Amino acid sequence: MDLAFLHPLYERPGPWASVYVDTSRHTEDTPHERRLTARAMARGLASQGADEATCRAARSAVEDLRHSSEPHGRALFARAGEVVLDPPLVRAPRADRAEWAPLPRVAPLLELAGEDPVCVVAYVDRKGADFELRNALGREDAGGVTGRQWPVHRTSSVDWSERHFQLRVENTWEHNAAEIADALAVCQEETRADLLILVGEDRERKSVRERLPKRLRDLVVDAPHGTGSRLLDADVERARAEHVARRAEAELDRFRAGRTPDDEGRAAAVEGVPALVEAAREHRVDELLIRVDGPDAHRQVWIGEDADQLAVRRTDLKILGEQHAWPARADDALIRSAVATDASALSVSEQEVPVGGLGALLRRP
Incomplete structure (x- = not known):
């Protein structure tokens, strides 16, 4: 996790109020529940020694989330009556909590706001592809590409003219796969995506994968359920979780090896x-x-x-x-x-x- 976004927290002296709020539940009673949560957190901070201005700032910031539709939660860091940083969370905290301490309580962010792999989901067919950007906070359209539209289907005839036609079909598929791969590479570079998830028939996915730059091939994941409507959130989350687990295991392997002293x-x-x-x-x-x-x-x-x-x-x-x-x-x-x-x-x-x-x-x- 890149920690650069935390710099504002260490440009000012403490102590700090650190608040974690779960916004994953959305019901008719949510606004009222958030107001109660805000009051309880302000009282908790006051009991830990927080100044009145910071308690008010924390309470106001939590109350402002009463109509929030954020899917997971929010962290809030405040001091001297000011909320200095309020990053959104990519996972819901186990419970709402507020702490007052000499340093901001940032370690939970490693689990709750870190390691949020960005995915580009490419819905591939013989005529082109649509791209969709996914992360823990939702999805958005990421463009796409339209290739040659004709001819794209084989025939069952075997005479010379039809074999010639089928060769043109093959050329069209290859051209479109190259167009999709080029566009997908550009999309990855612009979005800095960690994963490229390909959805479509086996042949189309393989053709696109083979034409991607070598630097991107290790980022490619095939969708588990092949073709169909938009990829399920559960499938994307599974791919994201597996990516995080692989990265963590690789770093742990480096750590295990690094504990052994070298020749010096x-x-x-x-x-x-x-x-x-x-x-x-x-x-x-x-x-x-x-x-x-x-x-x-x-x-x-x-x-x-x-x-x-x-x-x-x-x-x-x-x-x-x-x-x-x-x-x-x-x-x-x-x-x-x-x-x-x-x-x-x-x-x-x-x-x-x-x-x-x-x-x-x-x-x-």
């Missing part, structure tokens, strides 16, 4: 809070791996005003010259450091790797 005794991956804190202070983290429910994720560390002022013990910060220190969750503190050093982060579900739930792939020296 240097490891390309570390795990555990002390090692991660040291790597973060030295700006060596390239990608954080976080299991949100891991025991190390909520372990307490100490932070200063700057992102690289991070330590396992409070006394360590004083040694580093920081006079002010606050306790923070390890996952949120490490994400702050990752944002400051342009590192990325990935949510993983493997129960044993990294040990404790926190690890990192390191930058090459």
Whole structure:
């Protein structure tokens, strides 16, 4: 997950109100329920020590969602009476919640707002293709291409003239497949799509796939149900989930291999809070791996005003010259450091790797 969008949260001092709202339920009572949720969250923040202006800002922002048709939810981060960032979620949170802490509570975003593969669904036939852009927030038309319209169907005759006609049919199919592949490649480049899902007859899909640039062929997925009406949301979600799982497993494989030191005794991956804190202070983290429910994720560390002022013990910060220190969750503190050093982060579900739930792939020296 690219963490650059979180920069505004670390350009201002804390403490912060962090709010997660489920907007996946839509009934006649939803506006009233959201108003009640807004009041409850404001009271909860106040009980945790939040200032009145920030409580009002959070309450107002949640109330503004009472008519929202967003399919999953919204995160809200506020301080000093202002909502600074309010990203939409691509998965609904398990429950509405509001927290007040020295750092914004951003680690849940790795699961709830990250890894949202963009798909282009191509409905292919012999005459052309229609493209549809899909992500967790919905779908939209992405254009298409119309190829040669005639001739496109074979005949059963075997005389010379009909064989000549069938050759022209073959040429038309090949021309149209090339046109579709070219248009699909342009669409992928413009949308930065992670997946290309092909819907249609086996022959048409194969013809298009073979004509795509080699760099895109690993992105292609064949629709499980072949031809027909618009591809079901469940099929798209399955393809997206499998893509995320493959990426996570590939990064975990890199992590497992990187834990073994090389001939010079240097490891390309570390795990555990002390090692991660040291790597973060030295700006060596390239990608954080976080299991949100891991025991190390909520372990307490100490932070200063700057992102690289991070330590396992409070006394360590004083040694580093920081006079002010606050306790923070390890996952949120490490994400702050990752944002400051342009590192990325990935949510993983493997129960044993990294040990404790926190690890990192390191930058090459």
